[in-house]
Amino acid sequence: MSVPSPLPPLPTIALSVAPMMDWTDSHCRVFHRLLAPHARLYTEMVHANAVIHGDRDRLLAMDPVEHPVALQLGGSEPQPLAQAARIGAERGFDEINLNCGCPSDRVQAGRFGACLMREPGLVAESVAAMIEAVSTLETPVPVTVKCRLGVDDDHRYEVFRDFVEQVAAAGCRMFVVHARNAWLKGLSPKENREVPPLRYDWAYALKRERPELAVIVNGGIATQEEATAHLEHADGAMLGRAAYHDPYLLHRLDVAWFGGELRSRGALLRALRPYVEGQLARGVFLKHITRHLLGLFHGERGGRAFRQVLSEGAHRPGADWSLVEAALAATEHKEQAAA
The missing domain is CATH 1.20.120.1460 (Four Helix Bundle (Hemerythrin (Met), subunit A))
Structure with a gap:
């Protein structure tokens, strides 16, 4: 596997909103952009094959006001992921993100999402192909990964670190870490967001050991104080359900971190x-x-x-x-x- 040419430096992404199936569509993102002008927004996960063969105008719908916005892809085959990444970049997305964290049954049946935590070599190969596909564009965009700490009862930091090391060696320089394990059997997707214990310290340790990587912390962040505390140890905080159920939190964070007037x-x-x-x-x-x-x-x-x-x-x-x-x-x- 060849390592692609370096891409331009990553922007600082202190505040972001997680990709959430059935929630973070274009209407949602336009609303969130109004609330938080400085946040990085993410699409719902779209499978690479859907991008290639499906209704792109619907699947990749995006209003210009959403920028900066990332396209999250699902899949486990390097070449379709590379093709979909290029399509997304050509459509104007500012980042292409590979999902290595979703634990749903549908995702498991397709051998992608959280299943990929067990296949770091395949993820590295996929990321390298995606980076190569977008690197020849006039304006290359970063390829990033959203992952878990591990799957099922594997609670070894070394395994998580090895996953990151292999994918980083392929050219990925930003990792969004949902700081829980994913249980592939026995828990629903909702329970997978709540039951496995949070280990923010693993994300913090990764940042200490690999300071050149951008590490964004995700999972269980519900208040302004919690989000702000993560900035002492990582590059950013990604809000999920809290941003959706209490969207004014996004506005408060944006004003507190970046300045501006707090609007009603x-x-x-x-x-x-x-x-x-x-x-x-x-x-x-x-x-x-x-x-x-x-x-x-x-x-x-x-x-x-x-x-x-x-x-x-x-x-x-x-x-x-x-x-x-x-x-x-x-x-x-x-x-x-x-x-």
Whole structure:
């Protein structure tokens, strides 16, 4: 296996939002970009064969405001992954990320995702092919890996470190580490995000031993304080479910880390209006957008009213921006009543 030519230096990615199946579609990412102008966003995982043979306009849908945004690929065959990586780079994605962490049954049946933690040589070969495929473009993009600490009951740091060493030798210089093992049997994907113990110290140790690699910590990060603490030991923090269920957390982090004005939830949401109305004019149903907004008032008085108005009305024929204003009005009414 030949090591491809070095790519340009990686940008600093302190804040990012994890790729999440059925959640981080283009509508979600546009909303998250509004909340966090400096965050790196990720697509849902797309299998390499789907990119090559499927409906690319749908699978690789991206609004220009999303940048910087990464395409996450699934697969275990070097050449299709390389072809899909080049297609993604040509489509304008700023990073191509290989999934080595998803533990779902469908992923296991296809021998990719978390299964690849047991095949570092194959991952290295795939990464090298992907890097070579994008390196000849006018603007090369980085190829990165999102991985677990290991699979099942393998709790040896040396095995994890060997995985990273082999993949890094193939040219990968950024690893997003979901700091848990993945259990391939006996746990659901949801349980795999909660049951295996977190070992952030493994990601920290990796960064100490390989300071030239970018190491992003993922898994179980639920508060601003937790996310900020990771920056003392790693290059960045990637938020998953917390960013989706409490999206205002993204805004607070972006302002705290990068500066700017902390805007109210209502002001941020109203800034999304041109995008929503543009999508409605193209025939998109409001429910496909508002499902990503439901957590905006998480933990706030009036949050339940906000969710209820949107949930009950967004699926109705003709639902438009006026429903969002109604949800905001219901929320503001609850807030004023409590004042």
